[in-house]
Every structure is written in C-alpha cells, then in structure tokens.
Amino acid sequence: MQLPQLFLDKMKDLLREQYAAFVASYEEEKARGLRVNPLKAPVRDFLRIAPFELTEVPWVSEGFYYGKEDRPGKHPYHEAGLIYIQEPSAMAVGALVDPRPGETVLDLCAAPGGKTTHLAGRMNGEGLLVANEPHPARAKILSQNVERLGVRNAVVTNEMPDKLAARFPAFFDRILVDAPCSGEGMFRKDPDACAEWSPEHVTMCADRQLDILESAAKMLKPGGRLVYSTCTFSPEENEGTISRFAERHPEFAIEDAQAYEGFDRGRADWTADAAPGIGETLRLWPHRIRGEGHYAAVLRKADGEELPVRRKHAKGFNDLKALKDYFSFADEALTVTPAGEFTLFGDQLYLLPSGMLSLDQLKVVRPGWHLGTLKKNRFEPSHALALSLKGDEVRNRLSLPAESPQMLAYLKGEALEAEGPKGWRLVEVDGYSIGWGKVADGTLKNHFPKGLRWTGR
Numbered sequence: 001m002q003l004p005q006l007f008l009d010k011m012k013d014l015l016r017e018q019y020a021a022f023v024a025s026y027e028e029e030k031a032r033g034l035r036v037n038p039l040k041a042p043v044r045d046f047l048r049i050a051p052f053e054l055t056e057v058p059w060v061s062e063g064f065y066y067g068k069e070d071r072p073g074k075h076p077y078h079e080a081g082l083i084y085i086q087e088p089s090a091m092a093v094g095a096l097v098d099p100r101p102g103e104t105v106l107d108l109c110a111a112p113g114g115k116t117t118h119l120a121g122r123m124n125g126e127g128l129l130v131a132n133e134p135h136p137a138r139a140k141i142l143s144q145n146v147e148r149l150g151v152r153n154a155v156v157t158n159e160m161p162d163k164l165a166a167r168f169p170a171f172f173d174r175i176l177v178d179a180p181c182s183g184e185g186m187f188r189k190d191p192d193a194c195a196e197w198s199p200e201h202v203t204m205c206a207d208r209q210l211d212i213l214e215s216a217a218k219m220l221k222p223g224g225r226l227v228y229s230t231c232t233f234s235p236e237e238n239e240g241t242i243s244r245f246a247e248r249h250p251e252f253a254i255e256d257a258q259a260y261e262g263f264d265r266g267r268a269d270w271t272a273d274a275a276p277g278i279g280e281t282l283r284l285w286p287h288r289i290r291g292e293g294h295y296a297a298v299l300r301k302a303d304g305e306e307l308p309v310r311r312k313h314a315k316g317f318n319d320l321k322a323l324k325d326y327f328s329f330a331d332e333a334l335t336v337t338p339a340g341e342f343t344l345f346g347d348q349l350y351l352l353p354s355g356m357l358s359l360d361q362l363k364v365v366r367p368g369w370h371l372g373t374l375k376k377n378r379f380e381p382s383h384a385l386a387l388s389l390k391g392d393e394v395r396n397r398l399s400l401p402a403e404s405p406q407m408l409a410y411l412k413g414e415a416l417e418a419e420g421p422k423g424w425r426l427v428e429v430d431g432y433s434i435g436w437g438k439v440a441d442g443t444l445k446n447h448f449p450k451g452l453r454w455t456g457r
C-alpha cells in the first residue's frame with residue numbers, strides 16, 4: 001500500500017525503534033470485528049446461535065473478531081439488528097463513555113452510528129440518547145442504524161455542534177466527541193483517507209476538533225464525563241487538541257482511561273505544553289493490538305453549581321381521538337402499549353424519550369421511538385417498532401430459522417403461507433424480531449420495507 005511520504009517521515013520521527021513494526025502492520029490483514037447488540041440478545045444467547053468463527057475482543061464484553069470467510073453483514077441476524085459490524089479498536093471508545101441506563105447522553109459526531117449503537121446497548125433503552133451528525137446523508141445512515149438495532153430512546157439530529165449547544169446548555173451526563181480527523185489510523189481500511197491526507201489537512205482537523213469540543217463543554221453538566229476520540233495518529237489532533245482544550249478549560253481534568261494489554265498511553269513529549277494527565281489518555285496502535293489506530297481521552301468537568309437555565313421541554317401530542325387507531329392496534333397486536341409523550345411528524349407517530357427538550361427549530365431526523373403511521377382510520381406499525389419488540393411483547397409471531405427458504409423468501413419481499421389468526425404478525429429470525437407481516441386467509445402479506453429487500457441474492 002502506498003502511504004504519503006511526508007506521513008511516513010513524520011511517523012519515523014515519532015516512533016523510532018517501533019517504526020519498522022508499525023510500517024509492517026500495513027501489510028497485514030485488517031482485523032474484522034462485530035459487536036453483539038444486547039438490546040436484542042444477551043451475548044451468551046447470541047454465541048449459542050452464531051454461525052461465525054468468533055474470538056473475544058479483550059477490551060469489550062460485547063465485541064468479537066470474526067473469521068475471514070464469515071460474512072456477518074449478509075446474514076439475517078444483521079438485518080434483525082443482533083449485530084453491528086465495527087472495527088475492534090473503535091469498540092474501546094463506547095466502553096470508555098460507559099453510559100448507564102437512565103442517563104442523558106450525547107454522541108456529537110455520530111454517523112454512521114457504531115458508537116451510538118454501542119452506547120444505546122449499554123443504556124438498555126432507559127434515559128435519553130441524542131445522536132447528532134451534521135452531514136445530512138450520513139445522518140440518514142445513522143438513523144437507519146438506530147432503527148436496525150431496535151433503539152427506543154434515541155433522538156437523531158442533523159445539526160452543527162454550536163446550534164445544539166445553544167439548546168442544551170449543561171444538559172448531558174456524558175458526551176462523546178468522536179471527532180472528524182485526518183483518519184491516519186484507517187489508512188489500511190479506507191484508502192480514501194490516505195488520498196486526502198496532507199499536513200494542512202491535519203492542522204485544519206485539529207482546529208475543527210477544538211471548536212467541536214468547545215460546544216461539547218457547554219453541553220456537559222457539572223461533574224459530567226466527556227470522552228474525546230479520533231482514529232488518527234497525529235499528535236496535533238490528539239495530545240495537541242486535548243492540551244489546547246484543557247488550557248482553555250481549567251474546569252476539566254483528564255482522568256485515567258482504562259487500558260488493556262497492548263494499549264499505549266498519550267505522549268506528553270509529542271506536544272508543546274502538554275496538559276497534566278495527558279499520559280493517562282490512550283493510544284491504540286495497529287502493530288501492538290489486533291485493531292486499527294485510535295486515540296481516546298476521558299475528561300471530567302468539575303462539580304459545581306451551573307447558573308440556572310430555563311429549559312423548554314418537548315410538548316407531547318396527546319390528542320386521544322387522533323391516537324385512537326394506534327391504541328386499537330396496540331390492543332389487538334401487542335401485549336404492551338408503548339405510551340408516554342407522543343409526537344407527530346406529518347403522519348408519523350413517535351414516542352419522545354423521557355426528559356427530552358423541545359426540538360423546535362432543530363433539524364431532526366428521528367425524534368424518538370418510531371411507532372408507525374397514522375393513516376385514515378387505521379394505524380400501520382413501523383419497521384422500527386418491529387425491530388425493537390421482543391417476542392413476548394406481541395400477540396402473534398412467526399419465527400423462521402435463519403437458514404430456511406422461508407426466511408430468504410421473507411427478506412426478498414415474498415408472501416408466505418401462515419396459519420392462525422388474522423392481523424399483524426411479528427416475523428422473527430430464530431426468535432428475534434426482523435419485521436412485520438399481515439395475515440389473512442392463510443397468507444402472510446410481506447411488510448419488510450421495500451428499500452431493504454434482498455433483491456439479487
């Protein structure tokens with residue numbers, strides 16, 4: 001692989017005796033990783049059914065390497081949201097954020113959603129997760145991944161960080177800034193990052209990272225945890241950005257980020273005016289672990305009183321007459337009735353996560369748990385609702401084995417034979433929800449979304 005000469009010269013200077021091993025790592029196979037989604041299945045249950053060659057990623061309980069011949073991204077379990085394909089080093093970041101159920105969490109640079117879905121899994125559907133991505137097309141992909149993994153408590157926004165900072169001052173318990181960067185750590189995986197690289201790009205990225213951190217700092221509660229990460233090696237974007245931020249923000253202290261075998265520490269000698277604690281940040285190197293390059297820092301904002309702020313809470317939509325068809329659907333098809341603060345976007349019905357602030361004037365891709373469409377005189381449940389439901393939350397289900405011809409036919413959008421009562425039926429793969437069907441006269445009409453169908457397979 002052809003790496004930029006200026007990049008190689010710089011790495012040689014920094015790494016010295018480790019340089020040869022570092023360069024040799026570019027000739028090695030990249031590590032392939034997947035993360036089990038605990039919102040769908042506990043890890044031990046997934047391991048019982050997984051048809052892949054899995055070995056544990058040492059730093060994340062939900063993370064596994066898979067074999068070279070495996071194609072987990074093309075398996076019905078992927079479609080059902082049981083797994084997320086994620087680069088193993090990147091999994092370390094979600095674990096450092098370490099969110100708890102019930103907390104208020106922000107993922108500020110979130111697409112395509114690897115870390116958002118990791119955080120969501122750890123929050124177990126409780127609390128509020130705001131996932132933001134300024135690039136519109138990427139925000140859409142983020143939203144699709146939130147849907148596929150059956151996340152109930154996330155709001156997806158498409159904003160610049162400063163716009164969010166004005167709306168959410170001192171609001172979040174934990175914030176992740178997985179910053180846009182020069183991507184040096186991904187050259188092996190992503191040749192585009194390699195082609196874009198230049199010293200000027202590194203400097204531009206470092207300045208942008210500082211701006212993003214400024215917004216994040218405003219949105220964190222006193223005592224809150226801020227995790228900063230990049231997938232690049234350049235000290236300017238790692239120790240440099242964190243040191244510049246810490247100098248401007250004495251209310252933040254760098255905390256010890258938990259290290260595992262093969263993880264290295266941030267280098268105070270690689271930046272001018274290194275912040276105290278820079279040696280407690282993490283560097284992950286491809287020649288030291290089975291994963292790509294990453295950097296991560298954990299910071300804590302000092303406890304203290306913030307000036308009281310007036311918050312405008314999201315106003316729910318509670319027109320019971322308009323919601324009548326939704327409640328009839330829930331009565332007939334479900335054993336639970338998702339309820340709380342509803343919100344309507346056009347004819348699309350959502351449930352807002354608890355504690356959500358007003359979304360007025362913000363670009364919102366997904367305002368919460370998508371329940372379905374309020375059609376004229378009937379309610380049609382959404383694919384997101386199907387993916388987030390467990391078997392015991394629905395009255396009627398049809399579980400198909402992953403390898404069965406019926407499963408493939410369902411994913412291709414075909415109708416299936418089905419006995420039993422008329423009405424909505426949750427289709428499952430080996431007991432895990434994957435979509436809706438509607439039964440009448442012995443036939444299950446296929447409601448697997450057209451855009452997701454497995455055509456050509």
Ligand SMILES: C[S@@+](CC[C@H](N)C(=O)[O-])C[C@H]1O[C@@H](n2cnc3c(N)ncnc32)[C@H](O)[C@@H]1O
Nearest residue numbers: 108109110111112113114115135138178179180
């Ligand atoms: C490293 S990627 C995030 C990867 C993601 N966290 C994941 O795990 O899947 C950085 C993201 O930041 C977005 N971004 C670019 N400029 C930004 C800005 N000024 N503020 C916030 N995010 C930005 C990029 O579009 C990109 O999607």
